Amino acid sequence: MTNLQKVNSELMTLQNIAERNYQFVIPSYQRPYVWPDSDVLKLFEDIEKAWQAKERLYFIGTVLTAEQKPTENSRTLELIDGQQRTTTLVLIALAFRKAGINAPLSNIAVLGKQPRLQFTIRHQVQNLLGGLAGLEQYQLPSANDIKNDPYLTHLDAALSVLIKKVYALKYQATELADYIFNNVQWVNNCVPRSMDLNLLFSTMNTAGVQLEASDILKSRLLKKIKSNKALYDAIWQTCQHLENFFERNARQTFTEADWDSITDEQLAVVPPTLNVYAKEETHSVVAMNISELFSQVHEELETEKQELSLQNKDGVYCRSIISFPLLLIHVYRIHLARHGQPDISTRLHTDKLLEIFSHLCSAEEQEIKSFFELLWKTRYQFDRWVIKWMEQDKENEELRLTYVSRSRSGNHWYINRTQKEINALTLLQSVRLFTGERSAQYWLTPFLGKLLEQPGDNEQQVLALLEKIDNELSMAADNETQKSVSFKQAKSENASLRKWAEIRMYFSENHGTRFEHYWFQKLEFLLWKKYQSEWKDNPRFKKYRITAKNSVEHVYPQQEEYQRYLDKESLDSFGNLVLLSPGENSAYSNQAVGKKKIDFDAKPVFDSLKLKAIFETRQAADEAWGEEQISQHQQEMLKVFDAHYIE
Numbered sequence: 001m002t003n004l005q006k007v008n009s010e011l012m013t014l015q016n017i018a019e020r021n022y023q024f025v026i027p028s029y030q031r032p033y034v035w036p037d038s039d040v041l042k043l044f045e046d047i048e049k050a051w052q053a054k055e056r057l058y059f060i061g062t063v064l065t066a067e068q069k070p071t072e073n074s075r076t077l078e079l080i081d082g083q084q085r086t087t088t089l090v091l092i093a094l095a096f097r098k099a100g101i102n103a104p105l106s107n108i109a110v111l112g113k114q115p116r117l118q119f120t121i122r123h124q125v126q127n128l129l130g131g132l133a134g135l136e137q138y139q140l141p142s143a144n145d146i147k148n149d150p151y152l153t154h155l156d157a158a159l160s161v162l163i164k165k166v167y168a169l170k171y172q173a174t175e176l177a178d179y180i181f182n183n184v185q186w187v188n189n190c191v192p193r194s195m196d197l198n199l200l201f202s203t204m205n206t207a208g209v210q211l212e213a214s215d216i217l218k219s220r221l222l223k224k225i226k227s228n229k230a231l232y233d234a235i236w237q238t239c240q241h242l243e244n245f246f247e248r249n250a251r252q253t254f255t256e257a258d259w260d261s262i263t264d265e266q267l268a269v270v271p272p273t274l275n276v277y278a279k280e281e282t283h284s285v286v287a288m289n290i291s292e293l294f295s296q297v298h299e300e301l302e303t304e305k306q307e308l309s310l311q312n313k314d315g316v317y318c319r320s321i322i323s324f325p326l327l328l329i330h331v332y333r334i335h336l337a338r339h340g341q342p343d344i345s346t347r348l349h350t351d352k353l354l355e356i357f358s359h360l361c362s363a364e365e366q367e368i369k370s371f372f373e374l375l376w377k378t379r380y381q382f383d384r385w386v387i388k389w390m391e392q393d394k395e396n397e398e399l400r401l402t403y404v405s406r407s408r409s410g411n412h413w414y415i416n417r418t419q420k421e422i423n424a425l426t427l428l429q430s431v432r433l434f435t436g437e438r439s440a441q442y443w444l445t446p447f448l449g450k451l452l453e454q455p456g457d458n459e460q461q462v463l464a465l466l467e468k469i470d471n472e473l474s475m476a477a478d479n480e481t482q483k484s485v486s487f488k489q490a491k492s493e494n495a496s497l498r499k500w501a502e503i504r505m506y507f508s509e510n511h512g513t514r515f516e517h518y519w520f521q522k523l524e525f526l527l528w529k530k531y532q533s534e535w536k537d538n539p540r541f542k543k544y545r546i547t548a549k550n551s552v553e554h555v556y557p558q559q560e561e562y563q564r565y566l567d568k569e570s571l572d573s574f575g576n577l578v579l580l581s582p583g584e585n586s587a588y589s590n591q592a593v594g595k596k597k598i599d600f601d602a603k604p605v606f607d608s609l610k611l612k613a614i615f616e617t618r619q620a621a622d623e624a625w626g627e628e629q630i631s632q633h634q635q636e637m638l639k640v641f642d643a644h645y646i647e
Contacts, residue, residue, distance in 0.1 A: 038548035042438040095162035103177035242320035319389035325350035337490040348440040430546040435518040446489035512572035520579035527609040543605035551585040575634030
């Protein structure tokens with residue numbers, strides 16, 4: 001074996017990083033840190049849940065590195081793939097350091113007198129990380145520099161939300177810090193220094209060749225299928241690529257089918273005519289050296305380019321809200337519900353995929369075939385009724401649903417996608433996406449399961465279905481979990497629910513920033529429905545979207561700039577609070593309410609419909625915002641909830 005082919009793989013933890021004095025370097029060819037607050041919180045909360053469940057390890061996947069020439073005091077790993085996760089781990093460590101938690105994790109953010117995470121030629125990033133870590137020789141960038149530098153913006157926002165999470169842990173912070181330090185684990189694949197790293201990085205990120213747990217699962221399931229294996233291999237292949245629409249995947253997989261005569265509706269189940277066109281060979285999971293990997297990557301990439309050039313005349317591309325492994329888990333839950341079997345016993349998380357599917361891997365051939373066919377049907381409904389991230393321009397993505405149409409180009413017919421306008425179904429799914437347990441998205445099991453039972457084209461019926469699911473999940477009794485309720489919904493069983501009157505009492509309590517974010521987002525959805533016809537021509541309303549927000553803002557500030565204070569009972573009440581992004585919250589800061597109103601009016605889009613309602617109440621009260629107006633607004637918002645949950 002040549003030096004090019006030697007790749008050293010080992011399990012690593014942050015404890016290993018500390019003991020071996022490893023330093024991470026982000027090379028100049030890497031993109032900026034781009035994880036949004038929602039992804040950062042998802043990782044943190046997933047780790048937190050694993051710790052609470054006393055799981056021995058939490059696995060975050062694989063990282064590809066190249067070790068540089070070691071120095072006397074440290075060893076340097078150049079990050080080729082896995083920058084976002086690694087950077088987030090370092091930011092978590094920095095958050096514990098900033099919160100003053102005395103634990104080994106807090107020291108991970110620094111190595112000697114430098115940040116442990118180094119960004120090649122990005123001096124402002126070094127200053128940010130070093131300044132935040134309290135290193136003397138690093139000058140913290142100004143707020144304006146952070147705002148205008150894409151390499152700084154996401155890092156600063158991510159750290160802000162993480163620090164809040166650490167502070168919320170209180171006396172348990174040290175225990176979680178130790179868990180992260182010792183028990184969060186990943187596979188480090190280290191390639192030789194002689195390799196062309198720019199080429200390797202480019203190739204790996206373009207085509208994605210890493211062996212995943214889903215590939216192993218596919219291999220195990222296909223081993224049990226003896227007849228017509230090629231078809232079931234093709235079914236899996238069609239369903240697994242969530243970065244493309246279902247019908248396009250099918251067209252790429254079943255290349256010899258008569259696509260001029262196949263309609264979208266026919267793809268709701270596996271069309272019998274596709275059977276004869278499935279590829280004969282089944283690709284098994286095999287180990288590859290680097291040279292073989294490169295060869296496969298380039299071959300797949302060229303094929304993909306050719307196929308995509310023939311499709312999608314409207315230019316609508318998508319990014320799924322969940323990963324393929326998580327979709328597999330939801331399909332399996334639907335399968336279990338249909339067969340009267342109990343729910344998955346373990347926590348729903350993609351790092352437990354093989355454990356979750358262990359029983360199915362030992363099932364009879366017919367049951368496994370039935371699962372593959374259910375996967376196909378579910379994937380069809382998933383693309384039809386579940387929101388996806390879609391490009392609006394080169395800079396922005398939005399959550400949207402799509403219309404399906406059929407058009408002719410040249411001598412061939414194609415199934416096309418066109419983005420729908422923002423509607424109630426899109427917004428309610430957004431509420432679900434950004435609240436609840438991000439790693440599980442429990443609502444998808446009953447939603448997709450019921451769509452399979454009663455497929456249709458009536459959007460209002462689908463919205464009514466999701467509203468029922470969402471209401472029950474939000475009203476779960478103390479003896480129920482989101483997981484248990486969602487599975488009972490999939491089985492059409494009644495879950496234990498609280499009465500709305502009981503939940504309503506929650507809003508009379510002064511929870512301040514501890515109010516559940518879900519209720520703010522749900523209220524945004526209800527306000528959008530309530531005022532849709534009245535505000536439909538307002539350009540700021542047209543641009544409004546429900547987005548990931550994690551910062552509860554006091555409208556009447558806790559530390560008002562003119563030192564005018566409000567009674568704490570009113571200050572921390574639901575009526576005086578809105579949910580914003582950290583950036584929006586920071587922009588409003590501790591300004592007086594009148595100044596916040598000026599800033600709100602200057603924005604091209606409403607950043608909160610609840611905040612708009614607050615300012616309307618204030619305007620009707622001659623620009624007053626005190627105890628009386630706060631109480632009035634709160635009662636008005638509760639009436640909006642009442643109309644939804646009672647009437």
